[in-house]
Amino acid sequence: MEKTFHTDPVAREHTFARYLARTLSTSAAEQLENHYLGCDECFEELRATKLLIRELGGMPVDSAVERTLENVMESALESALAGDVTVIRFTGSAQLTCSSSDLSALVRMVDTRGDTKVLIDLQKVSRIDSTGLGMLMRCYTHAVRNAGVLKLLQPTPQVKRVLSLTKIDSIVPTFEDETAALLSFRDLG
Amino acid sequence: MADLQIEKFGQKLRFRVCYEVGFACPDIDDLVQETLRRFLEATRADKLRSEEAAAAFANGICRNVISEYRRRLYRDAPMPEVIPEPSARSLPETEQFELRQALDEAMKQLSPRDRLVLRAFYLEEQSTEEILERTGLTLENLRVVLCRAKERFRQIYSRSVQYRAASNH
Numbered sequence A: 001m002e003k004t005f006h007t008d009p010v011a012r013e014h015t016f017a018r019y020l021a022r023t024l025s026t027s028a029a030e031q032l033e034n035h036y037l038g039c040d041e042c043f044e045e046l047r048a049t050k051l052l053i054r055e056l057g058g059m060p061v062d063s064a065v066e067r068t069l070e071n072v073m074e075s076a077l078e079s080a081l082a083g084d085v086t087v088i089r090f091t092g093s094a095q096l097t098c099s100s101s102d103l104s105a106l107v108r109m110v111d112t113r114g115d116t117k118v119l120i121d122l123q124k125v126s127r128i129d130s131t132g133l134g135m136l137m138r139c140y141t142h143a144v145r146n147a148g149v150l151k152l153l154q155p156t157p158q159v160k161r162v163l164s165l166t167k168i169d170s171i172v173p174t175f176e177d178e179t180a181a182l183l184s185f186r187d188l189g
Numbered sequence B: 001m002a003d004l005q006i007e008k009f010g011q012k013l014r015f016r017v018c019y020e021v022g023f024a025c026p027d028i029d030d031l032v033q034e035t036l037r038r039f040l041e042a043t044r045a046d047k048l049r050s051e052e053a054a055a056a057f058a059n060g061i062c063r064n065v066i067s068e069y070r071r072r073l074y075r076d077a078p079m080p081e082v083i084p085e086p087s088a089r090s091l092p093e094t095e096q097f098e099l100r101q102a103l104d105e106a107m108k109q110l111s112p113r114d115r116l117v118l119r120a121f122y123l124e125e126q127s128t129e130e131i132l133e134r135t136g137l138t139l140e141n142l143r144v145v146l147c148r149a150k151e152r153f154r155q156i157y158s159r160s161v162q163y164r165a166a167s168n169h
Helices: A002-007 A009-020 A026-036 A040-058 A063-075 A101-112 A130-145 A157-165 A178-186 B003-021 B028-044 B051-076 B093-108 B112-123 B128-135 B139-168
Strands: A077-082 A085-090 A094-096 A117-121 A125-128 A149-153
Touching: A002 A009, A009 A026, A009 A040, A009 B112, A009 B139, A026 A040, A026 B051, A040 B003, A040 B093, A040 B112, A040 B139, A077 A101, A085 A101, A085 A178, A094 A101, A094 A130, A101 A117, A101 A130, A117 A130, A117 A178, A125 A130, A125 A157, A130 A149, A149 A178, B003 B028, B003 B051, B028 B051, B093 B139, B112 B128, B112 B139, B128 B139
Parallel strands: A085 A117, A094 A125, A117 A149
Antiparallel strands: A077 A085
16 A cells, blocks of 8 residues: 555545545555554645545535536436425435535435425435434425425435434434335325 | 654544544544553553554554444443534634635635546545546646645645644643
8 A cells, every 4th residue: 555655646545535435445444544644644645635625525616517516416316206295316326424415416406496295215325424414404494494394215224323323213204115105294184 | 752753643543533433522532542542551561563563553552442432432322423523613713714714715726627626536536537538637637636736735734733733832
């Protein structure tokens, strides 16, 4: 790792980005930690990368760039009507974390639509962090304030664990079965 | 280990601990101190096989300290997932403002193309090949974009460290 790191800065930056996004494998992350704990240069670079990523995540994007990103974001989500319920699904594997574009796409979709009955399918969401939880609660509050209802469907075991630990599953109704979830909206009239 | 080395090593351990437990964890300092204590104790007892293995050895100790902490915490109460880092909260307002301005300035200096490239590289985790194909850049161009952006942020980071050091005295 040391050799590659010091000769190939692009590869090093890729590894840093994946480490900070927590998508690096456990063994690769451990290898990187073993390295930066002993290497001042790589540690400084890692901290600078973290700062850069944080700023990139929060920066306003130019309209032209935004349009490109919007297309990318919206393609990650699809919504369908089941009766009067809007079901929002991720088309591919997704993460609801602070650095993920899936999260912004979801919030944008829920915020900009006027649907009153929304079911979010979490089947393809592999990770959620506190930012993701905050945003889910924001979507829920947005729905409730507009006299609507928001429910969750089929969270993966990892997401389910977090929802349970934070007790969000006791606030936002969560279902394992889509038919049961859709039927539950009927009771609301 | 000289004082300066210990201080630098402590910074690295702090980063490592924060990465694992989140930046809002109230016990970060305790975890760093405990790791350092065990590491120095092991070094004094000649348990370290070689200088080269020191970082991996410290990383192992740090992992154990965090695991023990989590086990203890889980026994008492459920622990939330990683919490995002609060923005430079420990700095006085004027310095926070200056740093914020420096960061905004650094972001403004990036051209729209550079921002697109950096977002693709760091946030969307696209491969180098994909980015080169999408933007029409050469590998050398990409390297220059990355290096230029990183240099600005490295300078800002050093400045924030100096601010912190000064405000701690």
